[in-house]
Amino acid sequence: MYWILVKAGVIRKRIRSLLTMLSVVIAFFLYGLLHSADPLFSGAAGEINAERMIIMPKHDMMFGRLPQSHINYLESLEGIANIAWLDVLSMDINSMTENIPIFAISKDYFKVMDRFEALPEEKEAFFSNRRGALAGKAAADIKGWKVGDLVSIPTFSEKNDGSNVWEFVIEGIYTTNPAADELGIMVRNEYVEEARIANKGTVSMIMFNLDDPSKADEVSNIIDNNYKNSAYATFTGNEITLSQKMLSDIGDIKLIITAIISAVFFTLLLVTANTMSQSVRERTSDLAILKSLGYKDGQIFISILLESNFIILIGASLGLMLTLITMPFIDQASGGLTGGIIVFDFYQVIRGILIGVLMASLAGILPAYQAYKLKVVDALAKG
Amino acid sequence: MSEILVDVKNLSKEYKRGGETLVVLDDLNLEIPKEDYLALMGPSGSGKSTLLNLIGGLDTPSSGSVSINGERIDQMNSKQLSNWRASNVGFIFQFYNLLPVLTAQKNIELPLLLTNLSGAQRKKHVETALNIVGLADRSGHKPSELSGGQQQRVAIARALVSDPDILVCDEPTGDLDRDTATDILNLLKSLNEDHGKTILMVTHDPAAAESAKRSLHLDKGKLII
Numbered sequence: 001m002y003w004i005l006v007k008a009g010v011i012r013k014r015i016r017s018l019l020t021m022l023s024v025v026i027a028f029f030l031y032g033l034l035h036s037a038d039p040l041f042s043g044a045a046g047e048i049n050a051e052r053m054i055i056m057p058k059h060d061m062m063f064g065r066l067p068q069s070h071i072n073y074l075e076s077l078e079g080i081a082n083i084a085w086l087d088v089l090s091m092d093i094n095s096m097t098e099n100i101p102i103f104a105i106s107k108d109y110f111k112v113m114d115r116f117e118a119l120p121e122e123k124e125a126f127f128s129n130r131r132g133a134l135a136g137k138a139a140a141d142i143k144g145w146k147v148g149d150l151v152s153i154p155t156f157s158e159k160n161d162g163s164n165v166w167e168f169v170i171e172g173i174y175t176t177n178p179a180a181d182e183l184g185i186m187v188r189n190e191y192v193e194e195a196r197i198a199n200k201g202t203v204s205m206i207m208f209n210l211d212d213p214s215k216a217d218e219v220s221n222i223i224d225n226n227y228k229n230s231a232y233a234t235f236t237g238n239e240i241t242l243s244q245k246m247l248s249d250i251g252d253i254k255l256i257i258t259a260i261i262s263a264v265f266f267t268l269l270l271v272t273a274n275t276m277s278q279s280v281r282e283r284t285s286d287l288a289i290l291k292s293l294g295y296k297d298g299q300i301f302i303s304i305l306l307e308s309n310f311i312i313l314i315g316a317s318l319g320l321m322l323t324l325i326t327m328p329f330i331d332q333a334s335g336g337l338t339g340g341i342i343v344f345d346f347y348q349v350i351r352g353i354l355i356g357v358l359m360a361s362l363a364g365i366l367p368a369y370q371a372y373k374l375k376v377v378d379a380l381a382k383g
Numbered sequence: 384m385s386e387i388l389v390d391v392k393n394l395s396k397e398y399k400r401g402g403e404t405l406v407v408l409d410d411l412n413l414e415i416p417k418e419d420y421l422a423l424m425g426p427s428g429s430g431k432s433t434l435l436n437l438i439g440g441l442d443t444p445s446s447g448s449v450s451i452n453g454e455r456i457d458q459m460n461s462k463q464l465s466n467w468r469a470s471n472v473g474f475i476f477q478f479y480n481l482l483p484v485l486t487a488q489k490n491i492e493l494p495l496l497l498t499n500l501s502g503a504q505r506k507k508h509v510e511t512a513l514n515i516v517g518l519a520d521r522s523g524h525k526p527s528e529l530s531g532g533q534q535q536r537v538a539i540a541r542a543l544v545s546d547p548d549i550l551v552c553d554e555p556t557g558d559l560d561r562d563t564a565t566d567i568l569n570l571l572k573s574l575n576e577d578h579g580k581t582i583l584m585v586t587h588d589p590a591a592a593e594s595a596k597r598s599l600h601l602d603k604g605k606l607i608i
Contacts, residue, residue, distance in 0.1 A: 001496040001497065004485070004489065004492075004493075004496065007484075008482050008484050008485055011484050012483065012484050285480055286480075286482050288480075289474075289476075289480045289482070290493070291465070292439070292441060292468065292474050293468070293469065293474070293493055293494045293497075293541075294465050294466065294467075294468045294469025294470070294494060294497050295465065295469075295497065296461075296462055296465040296466075297461060297462075297465075298462075376436075376441045376442075377436050377441050377442045380441075380476070380480075381432075
């Protein structure tokens with residue numbers, strides 16, 4: 001029974017229904033695209049987790065330095081399981097696919113940052129060669145690097161021979177999740193430290209594991225308080241906290257995106273509610289006739305709500321489907337770097353559908369109530 | 384004398400407009416036997432349509448009673464009235480009031496969607512109604528593809544399809560030319576004579592009134608015998 005009423009309502013003004021549906025498709029496509037980047041803004045993309053602790057320069061996380069003496073201090077603390085450090089030798093964030101960043105890592109890096117993986121024999125070859133390197137899979141794919149290649153990389157860091165072009169031998173390929181972290185090349189920190197002129201005795205960040213992960217806050221406070229008034233003040237936190245802090249240094253992107261989506265949905269709500277209201281007004285005599293035939297007020301109320309749900313849910317489903325279809329193209333266009341970062345999963349689809357149901361109900365409830373209260377005699381008298 | 388189908392006793396209907404009370408029907412009494420075909424005439428504002436709405440269960444009286452087939456419909460609530468209308472009364476309006484996006488068949492089927500009939504049973508009922516009104520070959524047409532007379536026939540079929548006791552017609556020929564109006568009146572007459580339907584028709588048209596078995600006149604809310 002309801003289907004015929006819903007169908008009659010929807011196809012009465014086909015163009016209007018289609019345009020309304022199209023606006024819903026676009027809104028939910030936008031929702032899908034923006035929400036698929038959620039892991040990026042929550043700092044929990046891929047296998048980034050809260051168990052790996054990182055110390056970074058408090059006042060300039062991207063380009064600040066920490067003295068190696070901080071590592072000595074860390075070693076003196078109790079409950080620290082593994083310690084590693086990393087130096088970013090060269091990183092132009094505007095052209096990372098062209099100028100692959102170089103990460104000079106310490107010996108225990110893979111113990112602490114165990115989400116980075118490489119074949120054991122390749123790791124062994126890497127640690128046996130002073131100028132050895134492990135290329136990220138994404139970087140190797142982009143640059144066409146393979147094991148055994150000698151690569152020359154221009155940097156901002158000058159070597160003690162006067163050149164700023166560094167040469168390394170690719171000993172292996174590393175992988176990780178998110179795939180964007182494969183856009184780099186890992187080299188030996190000992191070699192870099194020995195060969196460079198500037199920034200000797202400093203590192204970009206220090207990472208460690210705790211014997212007891214529940215003491216993360218306590219240990220972080222001890223470290224940060226120790227360097228509170230130092231020129232090399234620290235910000236210590238787990239991998240997720242650090243990701244979030246770095247993002248918040250740029251701006252509250254998640255808030256901005258949430259505001260955009262909310263504004264889109266709010267506008268859509270007004271548009272759909274207006275469309276439904278207009279549609280019910282135009283159908284006053286049809287609805288009166290239905291009531292005269294014996295249709296109850298409640299049945300008319302439900303049919304209007306279902307009509308609103310039909311328009312929004314069809315539009316929402318198409319919009320979400322479009323997002324799912326688009327995802328592989330986005331990943332392809334990024335060279336596979338969005339894996340683990342741009343994720344649109346079943347949970348987000350369900351959440352989108354539920355938002356659709358909520359919006360449809362809100363958009364339809366007033367027109368449905370108008371129809372519910374419609375008096376047959378008055379409506380027929382007005383024609 | 385046939386059995387009484389519609390029994391209206393001391394019926395009054397008043398409307399409040401601003402501070403004034405407008406009496407539309409004033410202590411009206413009326414009996415309509417089964418299989419009667421009654422035309423109600425009178426000037427505009429005399430209360431014809433109001434009486435029709437009260438007998439059809441679309442409105443409730445200010446006082447008095449309306450019994451149809453022994454049931455006091457004036458005492459029913461909105462939900463009960465809806466149920467009652469679905470199976471006891473068929474409405475035919477001046478402007479046909481068909482749903483424009485549905486075919487003739489789907490328009491006629493609308494009252495049956497409220498029943499427990501299966502799709503096949505509903506289809507059978509619709510075909511029967513279409514045959515009675517002579518539009519079996521137009522079942523797949525939408526209202527915009529039908530003439531005024533054909534649309535009114537579809538409306539009559541929709542009123543008939545649930546086999547109600549009484550057909551309530553409000554100016555059923557008011558929007559039709561003379562020839563088409565005659566066809567419709569003949570159809571109503573046949574429904575009354577051949578199918579035993581009780582018909583109550585409001586009309587301004589003396590020719591329409593003549594096709595009924597009897598006529599009553601209303602003026603200022605009172606029946607003039």
